[in-house]
Amino acid sequence: MIDNHIAALLAFAGRLDSRVRRALADPQQSARTIADWTAALADVPTTLPDTGWDASQAVRRYYEQRAGDRSAQFRPVEPHDVLAAWAPHRAELMNRHTDPIPEADPDDPHAWRKELLGTRAAVAHGHTPPAQYRAEINAAGQKRLAAMVSGVGRGSRRYMPTEIAEQLAAFRPTRAAREAAVAAGQPDAYAHTCTWCGAAPEEPCRTGYRRNGKGQAQRSTPHPCRTDTAVRAEDEHDRLAHLMSTLPAPRESRARHTTGGQHR
Ligand SMILES: [Zn+2]
Numbered sequence: 728m729i730d731n732h733i734a735a736l737l738a739f740a741g742r743l744d745s746r747v748r749r750a751l752a753d754p755q756q757s758a759r760t761i762a763d764w765t766a767a768l769a770d771v772p773t774t775l776p777d778t779g780w781d782a783s784q785a786v787r788r789y790y791e792q793r794a795g796d797r798s799a800q801f802r803p804v805e806p807h808d809v810l811a812a813w814a815p816h817r818a819e820l821m822n823r824h825t826d827p828i829p830e831a832d833p834d835d836p837h838a839w840r841k842e843l844l845g846t847r848a849a850v851a852h853g854h855t856p857p858a859q860y861r862a863e864i865n866a867a868g869q870k871r872l873a874a875m876v877s878g879v880g881r882g883s884r885r886y887m888p889t890e891i892a893e894q895l896a897a898f899r900p901t902r903a904a905r906e907a908a909v910a911a912g913q914p915d916a917y918a919h920t921c922t923w924c925g926a927a928p929e930e931p932c933r934t935g936y937r938r939n940g941k942g943q944a945q946r947s948t949p950h951p952c953r954t955d956t957a958v959r960a961e962d963e964h965d966r967l968a969h970l971m972s973t974l975p976a977p978r979e980s981r982a983r984h985t986t987g988g989q990h991r
Pocket residue numbers: 921922923924925926931932933949950953
C-alpha cells in the first residue's frame with residue numbers, strides 16, 4: 728500500500744474509532760502515523776479480488792471484536808492487526824502458485840535465482856496473480872505428458888529420441904505398433920496381462936497355443952481381449968480422475984421444517 732492508500736485506510740479507521748480520529752487531527756502526528764503505517768504495510772496490497780482481500784475489511788473486523796477478542800476496547804487498530812489478517816491471504820496465493828521457468832540464462836544462477844524470487848515476491852505481494860500451470864493441464868494433457876516423460880510402458884524407462892525410434896521401427900514392429908497406439912491416444916494394451924495367451928505385462932502376445940510355449944511365434948499386435956482390458960482400465964482411471972477433479976456440488980439449501988415435518 729502506498730501512502731495515499733494508507734491515508735484513506737486511516738480515515739476509514741477514524742470513522743470507527745475516535746482515538747484514531749483524534750490522532751489524525753494533529754497534522755504532525757497524522758503525517759508520522761501515515762509514514763509508520765506505509766513502512767509497515769508496504770508489502771500488503773489494498774485490495775485483491777482473487778482471494779477477497781480488502782485492507783479496510785481487515786480494519787473493520789478488528790473493531791468487530793470477533794471470537795471474544797476485546798483488544799479494540801483497549802487500543803486502536805495497529806499495522807500488525809492488518810498484517811495478521813493479510814497472512815492467510817498471502818499463504819493462499821502462494822499455495823496456488825507454481826514457479827514459472829525464469830527467462831534468465833540458466834548458466835547464470837544469480838540472475839536465475841533473482842528472477843525466481845522476484846516472481847514469487849510479486850505473487851506474495853499481490854502484484855501479479857499466481858501462475859497456475861497444474862490447473863491448466865487437463866486430464867488428456869496429463870496423459871500425453873506422462874507418456875512423453877516416462878517413455879511407454881513400465882520397463883526400463885529409457886528415453887529414445889523420436890527420429891531414432893522411427894528408424895528402428897522396421898526392426899521392432901511390436902514396439903512401433905505400441906508406440907503408435909499410445910501416441911494416437913489409445914490405451915496401452917501391453918501394460919496388462921493378456922487373458923487369451925497369458926502374456927505377462929510388457930511381453931508381446933503369442934500365436935497359437937502349445938504347452939511349454941514351444942513353437943509359438945510373437946504377434947506384432949496384442950490380442951483384442953488385451954486391448955479391451957486396457958480400455959476398461961483407462962475408463963476406470965478416467966472416471967476416478969474425473970471424480971477427483973470435480974468439486975463437490977454445493978448443497979441445496981432447503982427450508983428446514985423444525986416442527987410438524989414428516990420424514991419421507
Ligand atoms: Zn495375447
